[in-house]
Amino acid sequence: MNSDLTIKKVLHMIENGEASAEEIRQGFLREIELHDKKLNAYLEVYKGDEKAEKSGGALAGIPCAVKDSILVEGKHCTAGSKILSNYTAAYDATAVSKLxxxxxxxxxxxxxxxxxxxxxxxxxxxxxxxxxxxxxxxAGGSSCGSVAAVAADMAVFALGSDTGGSIRMPASLCGVVGLKPTYGRVSRHGLIAMASGFDQIGPITKTVEDAAIVLNVISGRDPMDSTSSPAEVPDFVKELDKPVKGLRAAVPKEYFGEGISPDIKISVEKAISVLGKLGIYVDYVNIPTAEYALAAYYILVPSEVSSNLARYDGIKYGKVSSDGDSYIDSYLHTRAEFLGPEVRRRVIIGTYTLSAGYYDAYYLKAQKVRTLLRKDFEKVYKNFDVIVGPVAPMVAPKIGELTDPLSAYMADMFTVQANLVGIPAISVPCGTVLIDGKELPVGFQIMGRHFDEATILRVAHAYELSR
Amino acid sequence: MSRITEKEVEYVAHLARIKLTAKEREKLTGELEPILDYVNKIGELDLAGVEPTAQVTGMENVFRDDTNSIEPSLENTEKLVGQAPRRKENFVKVKSILEAK
Incomplete structure (x- = not known):
């Protein structure tokens, strides 16, 4: 698993004539054929697409996978939902057209x-x-298929999206690299919206260097997404080789209290000690609002979800119920029939927290908590370059182990903070824990300042090379 | 415990345009209670005088020229209207929105 078929290696193979781009594509299609019946990473495989040809470009001939909430023109896009099971994308997401x-x-x-x-x-x-x-x-969610595809060598890299940890959580549980860029770094145009104030597309790769290569391609201002940032995009690959000695890493004490499994704690503390050996100054800090972040997140995000998902009405696109005589009945039946239990739960929570009489008590309050958390982080970043800690509080759960909604939410306690603050964060593999005879991966999280992906990639790269 | 009643759940579900059976309503009410209890934790914080955050990267209003960025074309019309479950020519068809008197 997790062979050395990185972007860099495959580019090299094609360049040297060891294999053609089409032979590489066929090789990956065979891997999918062999392993995916069991893993269920792919919802659709483009076997019949035209042959891959040698071309120019930073990713010439590199086979990748795309999360099915990101539009690829002319292809189905289901967002993992029955309500879009018949939907075909009318255009490419900006990140896809850049790829x-x-x-x-x-x-x-x-x-x-x-x-x-x-x-x-x-x-x-x-x-x-x-x-x-x-x-x-x-595999961990929500970008479960993208991460499993990379981890099982069924793609060289993949695109995911991260609203509260959806790239980093599965990356941590499957032992690959997952990067959530700064909010606004990558255009969200063509990403099916979940919570627009938090959603961000990012790369899932085998190495930190590959993450930098993909980020170079997909970043930048896009007129089709008014929240995409005009901030300058550095060459993230070049930045990797700058020295890390003298950088400062903060470890929030709050991350090692209740809720984190002892195995994870040991692995992450070991990773932190490696930073010290690399010449990075490491010290403990406090983020007092951290323990309230998850509660604020699970008010703000369902609220945005309830608003964003109002568009699934059985009229413009997607499935429609055969029940319901009037306009409104058809709407009620369609959403009951084709939206799953968790989506319905969040839409209803969000409608409740935005409804008259509750808006001030929930939504507005949660936005204020977001301000406090942001200030806590800003304070730390005055003296430190990165904040480090765990990604998931546990190793990959068994199927059915986390079905109670609130316990599943609790697993997001360390990942949602970067989304609330809007900063970039990466999950890098930092070891494994042996359970039931299986080596289960653990992820190490490095969070940076707004638009400073370069520094977290640099620290992650140095850490990865030292292992 | 947060006291959300089945009646409130029914009302909110209707606002959210999701039809629930009596059984689903009961189950959901039971699931929402601990979630609302948990998120109410933010009530412990002193938020007096704190400004709400809606945007995190410091961007302000973004404008573009008031021109067509995409040329209207029948091909685009087909791509979009073609997705509608019910259509008549180039129109999206909906069920009656007014009740006959």
Missing amino acids: KAAGAVILGKTNLDEFAMGTTGENSAFGPTLNPYDDKRI
Whole structure:
């Protein structure tokens, strides 16, 4: 698993004539054929697409996978939901058109929790994706298929999206690199919206260097997404080689209290001690609002979800129920029939927290908590370059282990903070824990200042090379 | 415990345009209670004088020229209207929105 078929290696193979781009594509399609019946990472595989040809570009001939909430023109896009099971994308997401322009070859679309709502991948209407390290366990959500595809060598890299940890959580549980860029770094145009104030597209790769290569391609201002940032995009690959000695890393004490499993604590503390050996100054800090972040997140995000998902009405696109005589009845039946339990739960919570009489008590208050958390982080970043800690509080759970909604939410306690603050964060593999005879991966999280992906990539790269 | 009643759940579900059976309503009410209890935790914080955050990267209003960025074309019309479950020519068809007197 997790062979050395990185972007860099495959580019080299094509360049040297060891294999043609089409031979590489066929090789990956064979891997999918062999392993995906069991893992269920892909919802659709583009076997019949035209042959891959040698082209120019930073990703020329590189086979990749795309989360099925990101539009690829002319292809189905289900968002893991029955309500979009018949939907065909009318255009390419900006991130996808940038991948295509760089020569990447899209192998297919990958599974996800319905509308990206979930921690385990079990909320997909098309069944869970299994963990390549132990098929009795889940891959983690919501970008479960993208991560499993990379971890099981069924793609060189993949695109995911991260609203509260949906790239980093599964990356941690499947032992690959997952990067959530700064909010606004990558255009959200063509990403099926979950919570627009939090959603961000990012790369899932085998190495930190590959994450930098993909981020170089997909970043930048896009007139089609008014929240995409005009901030300058550095060459993230070049930045990797700058020295890390003298950088400062903060470890929030709050991350090692209640709720984190002892195995994870040990692995992450070990990773932190490696930073010290690399010449990075490490010290403990406090983020007092951290323990309230998850509560604020699970008010703000369902609120945005309830508003964003109002568009699924059975009129403009998607499935429509055959029940319901009037306009409104048809709407009620369609959403009852084709939206899954977790999506319905969040839409209803969000409608409640936004409803008259509750808006001030929930939504407005949660936005204020967001301000406090932001200030806590800003204070730390005055003296430190990165904040480090765990990604998931546990190793990959067994199928069905996290079905109680609130316990699944609790697993997001360390990942949602970066989304609330809007900063970039990466999950890098930092070891494994042996359970039931299986080595289960653990992820290490590095969070940076707004638009400073370069520094977290640099620290992650130095850490990865030292292992 | 947060006291959300089945009646409130029914009302909110209707606002959210989701039809629930009596059984689903009961189950959902039971699931929402602990979730609302948990998120109410933010009530412990002193938020007096704190401004709400809606945007995190400091961007302000973004404008574009008031021109067509995409040329209207029949091909685009077909791509979009073609997705509608019910259509008549180039129109999206809906069920009656007014009741006959």
